[in-house]
Amino acid sequence: KELQAAVSPGPGISRDAFRQAVVNTLERKLFYIPSFKIYGGVAGLYDYGPPGCAVKSNVLAFWRQHFVLEENMLEVDCPCVTPEVVLKASGHVDKFTDLMVKDEKTGTCYRADHLLKDFCKDKLEKDLTLAPEKVAELKHILAVMDDLSAEELGSKIKEYGIVAPDTKNPLSDPYPFNLMFQTSIGPSGLSPGYMRPETAQGIFVNFKDLYYYNGNKLPFGAAQIGQAFRNEISPRQGLLRVREFTLAEIEHFVDPDDKSHPKFKQVANLEFFMFPRDDQVSGKAAKKMNIGEAVSQGIVNNETLGYFIGRVYLFLTSLGIDKERLRFRQHLANEMAHYACDCWDAEIECSYGWIECVGIADRSAYDLRAHTEKSGVDLVAHEKFAEPKEVEKLVIAPVKKELGLAFKGSQKNVVEALEAMKETEALEMKANLETKGEVEFYVCTLGKNVTVKKNMVTISKQKKKEHQRVFTPSVIEPSFGIGRIIYCLFEHSFYMRPSKAGDEQFNVFRFPPVVAPIKCTVFPLVQNQQFEEVARGIHKKLTAAGISCKIDTTGTSIGKRYARTDELGVPLAITVDKTDTVTIRERDSKAQIRVDVDEVASVVKEVTDGQSTWADVQWRYPTHHSTTAEE
């Protein structure tokens, strides 16, 4: 109960008030700073100040240990500046856009969906005279907002008479604005380039080399940590929607015919909140599920996807994300890219609602195929046969003209689904087409059945001698928004507790040692040369051992100094009150133990490295009962 009160805003405090308390502390202690503040700042750009920067590098170091090292991934480091051809192939030049409207007089830009959303919400909240059918209409618009086309958005804006919020001027029709920062490479002005919107493309274009480096074997994972850039039209939501951010991405390449994972059983028994597509559609809530069962029941498409979902769960909870406010939500059919097989977002609940922090997608062969096509370099894998095989090969030849006439815009989805059919499925279709002339065919990327007629596809078998199988690997991509994870971590770690006298509220971040920006503070109880020397000696030893620590020799009361370290989330505080032994105090319990000066550095190292818990060392050393009135 008490824990619950600490981990969530609770009944006594609103989400907004809670967020304000966290953000005030974060800004005051320089966890982050609005960038270029002395010049008035730039929307959507933030600096990490000293403690924030340390948290970030701790999170990234743990990510490297948890994913790159533990999974033997191939980490690469590619530039942010990217030539146009790469992002043309990936689709970003044409499709990485948001819809924008302009104030027709001042030229000020707005995101079209933001204006419509604000209008609907405002109306629903404030206009009590709304007819029930109007209420239903506005609610419906809010629900389908992300699916509206430019035309639909524009006509709604016109219909509701929405004008520019600041000037009340009329607005332009919505039109797409590309979110990439554009630049020019070299002095000629003739080579357009962009700041990458994601790190993934740098991995895809290197597939051939990385596959070779891995001994021409699948599966393998490649990883990259780096900056990505999105020139948001009007950034909102503080640290959650920014114009420059750190991504950590994994591209795990697998044989599309075998997406099993050798280490799946290591995560198969984990249980956590999952929110499958069907439950979302039927209005149910997220529920605790066993990931092993979710895979075996086919709710999660394959073992490798399931394995990464499990590993992401372990990663986030190890950082200190509250498992009660973490869920894995499956994308609805209309949310997924047309090429994706399945996609799950790790969503974390914070004062802004449920926030997508990690996306885990099976992107099939889309990216490697796109770059193969554009570059002319085959990004494929080979499986050599011990002996050449006489194979009867299934040939599926969609008749594009007929399919185009029948399915128009969806033609591509149908073609890809036909080509992706397994042999049994294709042969069944062949038989049915011959007997009935047409069949119902489920296209997963459309989420529905279509009618395929005999003239739309020819299916046949041909004999061939093959020495190897050549195929485009599938890609499973877990992609981590590091800044979002860190912001949610700040909220989940923050709590307030009253001072002993009850007249003040102290702020605390309950960071686990792996995340804490400073692992330990050292201070002499009183200003006194002997104590200071001991403190400096301990500080030096800890630093040499690579433990981030801070010495505080100010004459401030010990209680105030503890409060300062709590506010930075420092797990341990050493107080020098004698020259032979000192006390160590743990942040959340405020419990203290007494330890020899010579041992104190190694005890702190044990606990902050994770070799021992606080409970372990507490059991080993005598408890110290504070005699000062200050705590």
Add this chain to the structure above:
Amino acid sequence: KELQAAVSPGPGISRDAFRQAVVNTLERKLFYIPSFKIYGGVAGLYDYGPPGCAVKSNVLAFWRQHFVLEENMLEVDCPCVTPEVVLKASGHVDKFTDLMVKDEKTGTCYRADHLLKDFCKDKLEKDLTLAPEKVAELKHILAVMDDLSAEELGSKIKEYGIVAPDTKNPLSDPYPFNLMFQTSIGPSGLSPGYMRPETAQGIFVNFKDLYYYNGNKLPFGAAQIGQAFRNEISPRQGLLRVREFTLAEIEHFVDPDDKSHPKFKQVANLEFFMFPRDDQVSGKAAKKMNIGEAVSQGIVNNETLGYFIGRVYLFLTSLGIDKERLRFRQHLANEMAHYACDCWDAEIECSYGWIECVGIADRSAYDLRAHTEKSGVDLVAHEKFAEPKEVEKLVIAPVKKELGLAFKGSQKNVVEALEAMKETEALEMKANLETKGEVEFYVCTLGKNVTVKKNMVTISKQKKKEHQRVFTPSVIEPSFGIGRIIYCLFEHSFYMRPSKAGDEQFNVFRFPPVVAPIKCTVFPLVQNQQFEEVARGIHKKLTAAGISCKIDTTGTSIGKRYARTDELGVPLAITVDKTDTVTIRERDSKAQIRVDVDEVASVVKEVTDGQSTWADVQWRYPTHHSTTAEE
């Protein structure tokens, strides 16, 4: 002698051949990859592949330990996208340029100085009929190349009839090209921005907050690691001149009246190659000097600058940079920015010659003053007096009009030098001006004396009551080009040794454990399930301990597998040839010891963490004499 042969190309091998051997190995083992290779690449952009990426993150982790942690620096992390106003204040928008010429027909761009340099070098090398005075002229041009104005460069290009190298077309006059990648922030197109050309500005604009965070105390260091961007006109020299690179920068803020450093004595006895300004001018060679003496003799301007020179020396040599091919070269007066007091570059010799890898500059108060002026926010420090002081304040008032008439373009230098005079100096000048009417005055940023007359400056003393001293701190800036350091490290670490049979040359990188991309490989001597299980167990233990290791269970001969790990610079290789004990082999000596399976992980951890040396553990465990013919 043998060592010498290994550490340098040596007499038998040319610089170019040596470089080719290193670069071939680096590319083949994916230490780096030309970016976007499948699309033909982009000049000046490179990826780090898996081992290169690991080396880079090891170098950065060690940098954090050696500087940020050991010196209690405040690390920040600011965006790359930077609004124009910031880079206008810093001078980059106006001055961060190179001179460019264009092929008048095709529009192809060239760096003007490159073309002139190539012409002079080519002429000197190939034209044996050159008159001695012509030789002297061309050599002089090469020496003063960096000082030539656009007009001077242009007239030389005309005089020598230099044309576009590819087409032989005539060239335009040289004109400045700004090296920053330009972009636009937000959708309006009205907020120009640039990709930062250095990380330093992000620190300067945060000075006020950081000073507060440090308890309003000086000195303190702030640090930042991040990407920087320079849109080079025509990148050459492979990894040394690139368009995007990682910088690690320190801005150490000090009281301009007290640049002593409390830890200076810890480095004062270090000795290394230094190349002071005077020795360069008089044609002497760099010489080994004691840094303590260099500071006390005034060769290095102050203790803080000297302290950082010493720390940089320790940093680079700990990474494996050869101390015989490392020197600290002082900037000549004409190389330094006009505001700089003193500047030393850590230069590393590689196959391209002496390369600037770290710049260590005393930038005085320039940057903070520039941002104070532009932003209107005072970036200053305060020294509060215990009691208000009645002070007689020296007022130096340069008469700008007279100075302008007398010194024209150098006026600013003279004004700043006058204002920077210490009290005794100013009073002496006052006395001299009153008696003689004029004095000779040394302006360090011009490198010469000027004549100051009585009407050019008034010097007086005024009485005031002061409660505090308000001043702009000086900045000492050590700035590290991480990519350049890593490339030089690759060259200094590379050597070749013959196979036992003498018929093959094997490549080795002698990375110290702190740098090595993989710390240890594990392989079963023969393919056998028992050995493989033992190997997997060891691999798992090492991974859990955070040690980057690789398992190799291929059936390749043990000698070949050793050669593969040597080529990646892996310091230790564990071979499983029994189920209870295994051997550990050290890369450079090829010596082997035999260790219990249960102990092997902790022995490897000891050596790779730097707690023990190979010699320590070699002494503790029995030597193993290889019986296989393969090594």
